[in-house]
Amino acid sequence: MDFQNITIAGSGVLGSQIAYQTAFKGFHVYVYDISAEAIEQAKERISGLKARYQKDLGATEQEVDAAYHRISFSDDLGQAVANADLVIEAIPEVVSIKTDFYQKLGKLAPEKTVFATNSSTLLPSQFAEATGRPEKFLALHFANEIWKNNTAEVMKHPGTDEKVFQDVIAFAEAIGMVALPLYKEQPGYILNSLLVPLLEAAQMLLVKGIADPETIDKTWRIATGAPAGPFQILDVVGIKTAYNISLAKAEATGDEMYKKIADLLKAEYIDKGKLGRETGEGFYKYPSDES
Numbered sequence: 052m053d054f055q056n057i058t059i060a061g062s063g064v065l066g067s068q069i070a071y072q073t074a075f076k077g078f079h080v081y082v083y084d085i086s087a088e089a090i091e092q093a094k095e096r097i098s099g100l101k102a103r104y105q106k107d108l109g110a111t112e113q114e115v116d117a118a119y120h121r122i123s124f125s126d127d128l129g130q131a132v133a134n135a136d137l138v139i140e141a142i143p144e145v146v147s148i149k150t151d152f153y154q155k156l157g158k159l160a161p162e163k164t165v166f167a168t169n170s171s172t173l174l175p176s177q178f179a180e181a182t183g184r185p186e187k188f189l190a191l192h193f194a195n196e197i198w199k200n201n202t203a204e205v206m207k208h209p210g211t212d213e214k215v216f217q218d219v220i221a222f223a224e225a226i227g228m229v230a231l232p233l234y235k236e237q238p239g240y241i242l243n244s245l246l247v248p249l250l251e252a253a254q255m256l257l258v259k260g261i262a263d264p265e266t267i268d269k270t271w272r273i274a275t276g277a278p279a280g281p282f283q284i285l286d287v288v289g290i291k292t293a294y295n296i297s298l299a300k301a302e303a304t305g306d307e308m309y310k311k312i313a314d315l316l317k318a319e320y321i322d323k324g325k326l327g328r329e330t331g332e333g334f335y336k337y338p339s340d341e342s
Contacts, residue, residue: 052221054136054165058083060128060152062093064289064329065169066141068197071100075110075118075198076226082124083131090124096329097122100198107199132160137222139191141169144295149173150181157183165215167191171243172296174236176208185210191219192240193228195287203228204240246284250293253281254312264334286333290320 058081059070066082070093074080082097084090101115125131132138138160142152149170156166166188168175179185190206197203203223207216216232223230233240239247253267262270268280285293294316301309320326320333327333 052218052225054218054222054225055079056081056134056136058132058135058138059141060084060131060138060156061141061143061169062089062096063141063143063291064096064287064327065193065195065197066139067093067096068100068195069139069141069169069193070122071097071104071118072197073226074121075104075114078121078226080122081131081135082122083128084124084126086126090126094124103196104198128155129159132156132164135160135164137165137167137219139167139169144171144173144292144299146173146177146299149178153178153181154183157181165189165219167219169193171292172239172247172299174208174238175206175211176236179208179210186212187215189216189219190233190240191223192242194242197228201228202231202242204231204233204242206233206236206240208236247296250281250285250288251297251312253285254293254297254315255308257282258308258311258315282334286327286335286337289327289329290316290333291326294321 056079057073059066060083062070062082062084070080070082082093084093098119101119104110104115138156140152142148166182166184168178168190169192170190171192175188175190179188182188189208189211192204194200194202205216205220205223220230220232231241237244256262256267257264264282268282271277271280294313297309297313297316300306301313324330325332328337331337331339
């Protein structure tokens, strides 16, 4: 594995974490997003991770500052990928958006560049053709708060070159992750195959008026010994991500319950700026030093 220059496309909650963790481990990182405004938000979001690394990992001020200075930012995709050995895509969970992105990326990135999607629920084979280099494309999925929850699921599709698969596994280990190879495609990988049904079940209980988020979370925590309930997890994941997943499932299945979940998330949370822990409020409120 000779990856040195890593581009992260998408600077949301998880994209920002991937960028900073990669830089923290010594790699040169370029962060791409679609506008100057998004880039400014990315700088603020990533800078905010410094305190978490100092608190949770005992990192020094010099270490966290050095990591930040290894990151460059651009809203020009061609510039961001000009020297990329690996591009990790962390853009919204919308098929059309990802397809358009990969069609553009395939034309701009050097021939050497490997592409990896951080999609939570979609399969790499859905986008392999759009990349123009299916043999150099696969999935690399992280859990939120990756500096602590350091799993990296590496999932090939039938056309992924074996050396690319092994190189990405080695890269994941190099940035401090526990690499978890998946040899066949599975929607939701391992983590979300287990987690998403839990989160959906909790949201359905809420939509049906069975109980409020606090009671549902309390039930899960006390009865299972889990450190967090499903709505606390959703606040970390980000409510926009949960909304996109529910909306996609509503459109794909016609299931009215998924539509009700999406409508609730939009009206009661997204439209009110309550996007989760990132914004200081979602299902719960968070002090400014913890958001």
